[in-house]
Amino acid sequence: MLVVGLLALVLAFAAPTIRRYAGSATGWILAAFPAGVFVWLCVLTPDIGAGEPWRFSQEWVPGLGIALSFHIDGLGLLFGMLISGIGALVLVYAQGYLGEHKDLGRFYTTLLLFMISMLGVVWADNIVSLFVFWELTSVTSYLLIGFDHHRDTARKSALQALLVTGIGGLALLAGLILMAIATGSMELSEIAARSDLLLEHPLLTPALLLVLLGAMTKSAQFPFHFWLPGAMEAPTPVSAYLHSSTMVKAGVYLLARMQPTLGDADLWTPLVGTVGAVTMVVGAWLAMRQVYLKLLLAYSTVSALGGMVMLIGFGGELGAKAAATFILAHALYKGALFLVAGSIDHAAHEKDVRKLSGLGRLMPLTAVGAMVAGLSMSGFMPLFGFISKELLLEAALETPAWAGLFGAASVIGAVGMVVVAIAVGVRPFMGSWKETPRKPHEGGPTLWLGPTILAALSLLFGVAPSLVQKVLLSPAASAIYGVPMEVKLSLWHGLTPALGLSVLAIAVGVGVFLMRPGFIRLTSLSDRVGAYGPARWYTWVFDGMNEIARVQTRVLQSGYLRAYLFIMIVTTVGLTGWMMLSSGALAAPTELTPVQLHEAGLLALVLLGALLAVRSKSSLGAVAALGVVGYGVALIYVLFGAPDLAMTQFAIETLTVVLFVFVFYHLPKFRILTSVLARTRDALVAISAGMLMAALVIMAVSQRPLHEPISAYFAEHSVSKGYGRNVVNVILVDFRSIDTLGEIVVLAVAGVGVYALLRLREPREGGSS
Amino acid sequence: MKGFVVSLILRTAATYMLPLLLLFSVFLLLGGHNEPGGGFVGGLTAASAFILYGLAFDVERAKVMLRVNLIRLVGVGLGLAALSGFFQILMGDPYLTSAWVTIPLPGLGELKLGTPLLFDIGVYLVVLSVSLIITMTLAEQ
Known part of the structure; x- marks a missing residue:
């Protein structure tokens, strides 16, 4: 495991060199790594399905209980497959999308590093390992959002994402440590097994709130949702990979992982469920008012993440089942649509959906992928998105309290999905071609392979859910629920209230889409309210910090x-x-x-x-x-x-x-x-x-x-252990040599600093220093 | 250094003191493990040898006597000190654990060599070069 991990790191850093020699085949070569991981996970499925997680542990700092320990259970399997599977497709896609970019090598390095970190997050068992990988995903995400670092907005958005998720990361660390103190273990699996200790511990509430803060910032939950649309400054393959199907789901993953441990806390369902529902509604509302491809998708991702968080907040068997299904369905259709959005922009140089039309005949393969994914997202039969939406609505209607409110929120979320799906996946490909800055044409296989494969899977799993329910979704749902359970999916549930709401959502969604210019104008008040929203709070805090720094300086x-x-x-x-x-x-x-x-x-x-x-x-x-x-x-x-x-x-x-x-x-x-x-x-x-x-x-x-x-110890052992009679010197160069090393580093920095200040300054003007 | 009147006595003395002081500094460095001394004071002594020379003649001439780039010497010193900690890592011990070998010298007894000596040489070089960088840069202004 360690060797494989190190080889993966070597591969990541070798990417620029590989690109120099392999040229346009680089994406395919690098994709071999995630593809290999994917195959390995497929081999593991029978064991994990039987309730036997795959484990690996390597001592790191044994004195503090810190280890590089991993375990892959159902949840780790589901996420691992999404990360490696979609990762392989995205690596190939990036070759087509960024093929000519001079920094493609650097891009691949960062993307592979992100992939490794993300796999680390979803497989880590030790809380320190989890935290380290968690932060690495934030850092690599920062580098990827700021990939076009010469643009000011890209740098700003990257910093914003880093600060928001970074603060959450610190909260998460504190929360995890509190949980470790309460239960006496650093391993997540152990902590879950001792959850009764934690539930009675006075540290429960602070631990819960801190962990939630970490998860909610990472998964862009209200009021931290604003960084995600900003992150769309990243190249589209990154948006497709990090900001829809993987990294932003790290928070969802964490909540799912914590559900068996913290799910019985009194605060869990009211807090997690409500935040999720509010995020779903806010995301859907904002999504319906966007006109740019990637922003439509970004806000709908916020909404979908809210939906997942809400389902995990509900807990229970149905919640776990719906959450696992939604995670898979969303990754498939949203990944596809993001790649489609990138292809459209790449081919037509146009991002505004109002100006896109009739691309279907010019880009037939992309169009098929887009439409299937779009229909899945809207929740049409017989696609996988339909099944997951039915489950979401059912779970919302079955909540013990406020079923009406959660149901209504879910319907609004579903309406937003429909509007976005039509705007991105369907409308641009219909009708006759409108003039765009560039005459679009179908890209090479690198560009259409990803979306079509993902869309095909949406269709396949919809028609035959038995393909995934036993091997993938049952173990995942069991891990979320904490108790082994069976997931049985079917397209037709009979004439249920959920089906009625589903039809209603589609009808309203289509209606809103048809009247969208009017809808956007009518709701312009929301812009003025939004100007005072969380994005503004961020600016206030950010500017405030800078002001404090200036004053105290x-x-x-x-x-x-x-x-x-x-x-x-x-x-x-x-x-x-x-x-x-x-x-x-x-x-x-x-x-x-x-x-x-x-x-x-x-x-x-x-x-x-x-x-x-x-x-x-x-x-x-x-x-x-x-x-x-x-x-x-x-x-x-x-x-x-x-x-x-x-x-x-x-x-x-x-x-x-x-x-x-x-x-x-x-x-x-x-x-x-x-x-x-x-x-x-x-x-x-x-x-x-x-x-x-x-x-x-x-x-x-x-x-x-x-x-x-301690001087007595030094005097006594100076000769026997340090082989020197001068105790002072033995202390300096042997017993406490790390201190001395630090001191000479300081000395060296001071010396170089003096040199730089005096020698490299501007030619003197009048007086001296 | 314009404006200073330098005596012939100082110049003559500095010429002889430079090698003697340098030798003494090496003596301090090598003997430091058992007798008073060590890399720190050794480095300072060596630095003062060059500074004395620089005062007696001029900084440029002291630099010629030095023959090495001081900034680079800082790096070499730090590198040696940092490197000395790696040997015992191969044996599975923590960073900076000392490693010793004993070399028998026929007729003279035996010689004990250890990574702390390498570390101390690193300290010596850093102290020497940083002291000289600071004084010489100031003197050149």
Whole structure:
């Protein structure tokens, strides 16, 4: 497993090289990886169907319970097949869509990395693994949305998606850790098995809310839905893959995964169900008012994600069954329609559906794929979309509370689906051809293969649902429900209320579509309300953060060294001193050895040096006096048996004096510019800092330490483990070498920084630095 | 360094001090594991040797004596220190675990060599080059 994972990473990073040699065959070559995964999953299906998840575990940080552990159960299987199957089609499609793009190699690298991360998300069992892969999908999504990085809107949208999902990711991490604390396990499968512990734990509500926040931001639920339409800045293959069939479903996946664990919490159904229903309605409403291909699809995806979340929120057998079916059906038709939208744009250079017509005769294969997918999305018999919509309506009508409201929301969602499906999948291909910026024509097989295969599957599974219900949907629904169950699908359910609502939704949807120009004009009020919606809130928060950053930078980063020193010293003295006084830790030392004459003389020398440094009338005098202080301190080290420190101190003091001399060479003549008041203040600050340090030293020698000093250990093991008699050096280069490594890195950065500042600056203008 | 009057005594002394100080710095570096010394103070000593030379003559001449690009030397030092931690990883230990070999020297006893020495050489080079970068860049202004 690890080897395969590493090979996949190598393949991802080799993509640009492969492209250089393989040219237009790159997509096909790279698609071999997801295709292989897909085949492997097919081989696994019998075991998983029998309730035997596939498992793999590799220690990572055993001390913290962190492992690279994976398990593929029914849910992981369903998602894994969607990710690998649609992934293979999208890789091939991208070859046709972006074939001439100079950065196609980089595109493939990011897309493959995303694919690996996404598989990691849906298979991870350890919560830290889950989180890491979860964040990797956010990062790769950011790179893919911003693929055309020279466009400002692409960069902005990418950042918006990253920030929204990133905040959710942090919440998710916190929530998962709380769940681990409550149950005492880091493995999701274990946590689910101990859900009763969690349900009685006081941390249940915070854990639940945080996990939900993570899932809802990722799956673009209201009020976080606004980033998804923005993400349409990405190249269309990305939109088709990440922002309809896979990544945005990561949140849905997480909720489905948590349903057996958290589903019995009191808050679960009201919260998850309601958020899902509201998202479904808002998404459908906004979708009906769009005129651009990808935005129509984006908002309808928001609506569909809302529907899935709502179904998971319902819980129960029917909810699980409907959710699993909806996830599959939606991936099939939405993936196809996105690819179709890309093909239309690619062929005709036109994104506005009002200007598209009669493409059917020019692009016959794409047209067939589009229409089948569109009909599936609208919920026409005998397509798979019909079955999933029936289940959705049934589940909504069977909710114990507010069945009417959930039912109504589901119908509105269905109406939105119908409108979008007709606008994208049907209308552009009907009638006679209207002038477009480019005369469209059917693209190569790379472009029509994906949509037609996905559409064919929509038809196939609709006619013969038995093909998927046992091998794929039953295990998935069982995983969502938490208890093994059987999914039985059929096209004809009899004359049920759900069927009636389904017909109603189609009728209303067709009606709205026919009157769309009027509908959009009539509802223009919604734009004005929408202007104050969540997208605006995001801008407020974003701008607010920047403003806070600007203000605090202006206040704290004045650019004057004296101001920095002042702030740092006062803060340190204030906080440490307050802590010392309030805890009463300060006490006079009791056992003192008598002071020797030479020690007293040395101290007098240091004090004299300090006084001279302050009072000196020339800069050179002040520096020399400071040097005396430094040498005095070094002599103290010598007296008290720290030769290493003393040597270093001597060398540093010497270099400091030299440096000061070089700097003074550039400075104006030494003059006193500050007022007496300012100097008094500075003196007080300096004296307080000195007093604090003195108090700390007294505390260090007179108090009982909080912890057994580790110096004894170092002294004892210096020779036996470090093979050196100089304990200081053994500590520096062996026992605590990682600290030293950090320090020399800082030193190196400082050195290079000084070099860059002084050498690479603009030719000097007048004064010096 | 215009404006400084440099005495002949300083120049003559600096010429002799440079090799002596450098030798001493290497002595500090190598002996540091058992006696006072080590890469840090060794690097500082070496740096002061070059700075003394630079003060006595000029920075350009000190640079010629150095022969190496200081920025590159920072990288070499960091690289050596970071690299020294990898040896024992092959044995399954954590990063920066020290590895030692003992080489018998006929007639002289034996020589113990370990990755901490490599690490210390890295420290020595970083300290040396960074101190020199800062002083020399300032002096050149």
